[in-house]
Amino acid sequence: MAGVTFDNVSKRFGETRAVEGASLEIADGEFFALLGPSGCGKTTLLRLVAGFEIPDDGIVKLGDVLVGRPGWALPPEKRRIGMVFQSYALWPHMSVAENVAFALRVRRVKEEERVRRVSEALEMVGLAGMAERRPHELSGGQRQRVALARCLAMRPDVVLLDEPLANLDVHLRETMQMEFARFHKELGTTFIYVTHDQAEALALADRVAVMDAGGVEQVASPRTLYAEPATEMVARFVGRGIVVPALVIGRTSERVVVDIWGTRLPARGAGASGERRSLCLRAEDLSIATNGGGIRGRVTGGAYHGAATLVTVQPDADGAPELKVEHAGPPPEPGSAVAVAARDGWIIPRGYS
């Protein structure tokens, strides 16, 4: 068991800065998610943990042991790391049991113990009956489970998962998410889970690091990340927040009062009177005002989501971004003039657009 530390790590591929000055402390036994848009460097960060990449700058530690520094990295085969690849990377010429047993064979685990651990791992992922099958005789979800069993059987210090569910359909994805949560609880090993699906990250992880363009934007618990995004990028990426410009005009006992396009709103966060800040608004905190008070705009569309309709409203103010409003009941006609009221907002601590 071990935690993972990144201290100011950078990794470049030619001109591309895949990871830039990333610092992270991942605690022993934590379920940690790396979240971010495509190409932001998640996989590269994971490969730095595994030892496939050598950092250009900074250091990587597994537990207390230095495993990566500029120009040097402990080879992957010398680390006790388990990895579930997006493509599963099952060895096609080996049966399920042989795939799972491989790492144990390499480590010269005694036959008796090996057999026990293989069947334990297969049992755990619910594939006890399929030990003799070849990978091509399995469904996508079953292959995923074999990949996981293969990684669990070797009892790694850290388990790395690179978008493990990306190739599965929506239903299977939900089932596997619950399984991952269960494995983590039972094993207590550190999990580092890469995904670009924010719902997955929020549902599974103890803490989430949001990355953008090679850098770490924010590290926080899912709740904090959603309620108090540290940057505009996080606000937009997590929970599809809308970022609008706001002027701080004062404060009540626990709220800051801000002005957006002439409408006053109570907001959380810090800000001094007269400051121009960015405000994060969430669809569920907005409503179509019946009494006429609020941000004036025109309805531009609506998407039915079952429990509610997500109504889009274009504010009348110049250059204002479209707002998304969660609305129960029949939505207003597109083109009609409405006012949008806000119950809550979050003043983004860093940056102003």
Next chain:
Amino acid sequence: MALPVRSLFSSETALLAVLTCYVAALGLWPLARLFVESLLPGASGEPLGLLLGQWQSAATQRALVNTLESSLLATAVSVVIGTAAAVALTLTDVRAKAALTFIAMLPLLVPSQITALAWIELTGANSLILGPLGLAPAPGATNPLYSMWGIVLVMGIESSTLVFLAVRAGLRNVPRDLIEAARLGGAHPLRVTASVIVPLASPAMLAGAALAFVTSIGNFGIPAMLGIPGRYTVLTTLIYQRLQGFGPRVLGEVAALALILTALAVIGLLLRALAVRRGGFATDGTSAPLRPFRLGRGRILMELLLWIALACIAILPLLALLASSLAPALGVPLSIGTATLDHYRFALFEQESTLRAFVNSFMLAFAAAAVSAAVAVPLAYLSTMRRNPAACALDILADAPYAVPGTVLAIAIILVFLPPIPFTDISLYGTLGIILVAYLARFLALALRPTVAGMETVSKTLDEAAQVAGAGVLRRLTSVILPAVAPSAAAGALLIFMTAFNELTVSVLLWSTGNETLGVAVFFLHYEGNSPAAAAVATISIAVTLALAFFTSLMARNLPEGVVPWRA
């Protein structure tokens, strides 16, 4: 968990070092040595004396002119035949394409000296095929093929396969939508072929022609069988005759000749690289492949033409060879009743050296195939999967001993392995060992190319998964990589076996009594005037080759694209 600080992938570095030593010692060092040797001063000490001396000698000049002349004309022949066959088989809807393709490929599978022998049997005064038709030369007349034109014809037919393969690949890469656009523009298929397809496929044809030229320059079997009796000497046969006549003491001079030969080959290869680069635009590979044009009523005519032409080129000579191997005494017509296996019996049981040659060639081919495949797998792994820059360079350099003419490599090998191996008093010269060394150097490329092609289809994550599982580089090679690329490496090994089993160009310069190869045996049986016995041995070795080729084709169905060269 106290960890030693050591460089990344140190066992990979060790593996790379071993591979580098192998490639360098067998191929690169001898070639470098030849280069240096040929640039040494002459007997009286003038700089570049050896090279200048050779360059200025009348014999060299004549051989050089002959080499260029025969190779260029043979290339023209091969372009005509190869392009015609490729266009007919790719662009039209003739039937039985697989069978026709196989026949068009036959010249690639039959070794030069046997092709030449077969043609000699076909066109000689005693031809058992043309004789009964009244077409054979008059008794006592010299064979018309013992001439420059004979060499041009046979060499052209042999290298037509290379043009065929290149043009076929080029035609297949012409995107279908370009052709369909031209037809929608109102163009007739012939017009489309002339104005769209041919221009797009012409770089491929040029590349094929350049390759045919390089192969012709380095050809030994055909000019030796046809040119020596016809007193038409080219560079490869000049080198052979010099070494044969004067032995190792003329090594410096033949090294200079070899350098001239190498220069010609390099020019040809550069032309080819240029043509391939120019062809790049046609190969975007995203569009659907070409669909053959319908010939309608003309199809049967085209089929007839193809069958007759290919039969004359590829099958008739082999039939003549077979007939001659079964021929009864001179003058008795061949029939089922008069056919005899005497020549086979003589060659196999009465002449010890032939049987020995079979055994030697079998062992050499087997060892060359097995060792080369065993070296190709780790080398392809480091270059293709690990993208190790040094291994990538080695991967390219490993082609050099195959790219230069076999004669050149043989001389390079003699230069390095004639003296005793350092720290021992063993010399490989005069043993089978020196032939094996030459084969290992020459044929590594044949195993490497298919193995690299196979390796490219294996996902890198399979290797990485084994790495996180704790497996070191050797373990990963044996447990994960080898099973994945074994079929491709095996195809490469079979290719080596087929080539080495019948090899003549290299072994004719390296053999010694007791260490003959099959190619040498056929060559000398014919040379000594026992053509029927030569035909019998040649027939057996073709049978072995074709059986292996057939086996490889069966295997090819499960192999990635590009692994087996003649796959239809």
